[in-house]
Amino acid sequence: MNLTPKMDTASRLFALLFLLAIAGPALAHETTGVAGGLVSGFLHPLLGWDHVVAMVAVGLWGAFLGMPAIWILPVAFPLMMAVGGILGLTGVPVPAVEIGIALSAVVLGVMVVFAARPPLWI
Secondary structure, X not given: OOOOOOOOHHHHHHHHHHHHHHOOOOOOOOOOHHHHOHHHHHHHHHHOHHHHHXXXXXXXXXXXXXXXXXXXXXXXXXXXXXXXXXXXXXXXXXXXXXXXXXXXXXXXXXXXXXXXXXXXXX
């Protein structure tokens, strides 16, 4: 005997939309508390999972592309992270920074999975 109630597609969609509407954002790049110190700011790009995943994807993609991307991509990525850090230190507002970080990790993963070979300047 099955006691689990069955949900139709519309009910599942409504439940999903409801849960998404009441969920709060998960922000990793806060500027208060423990995350606001010098050591924390220095270690976050090295120990923050979002940065580590992106760096591994950049390294894999560079290795797949071969020379000269194997050294250009791993150098350019931390330089751009440093630019983002400087923007944050100087108080320049960067809209949707969390979404941008998440999207960059997804895009890098897609590039690795699909073995994309765009021109190097991109």
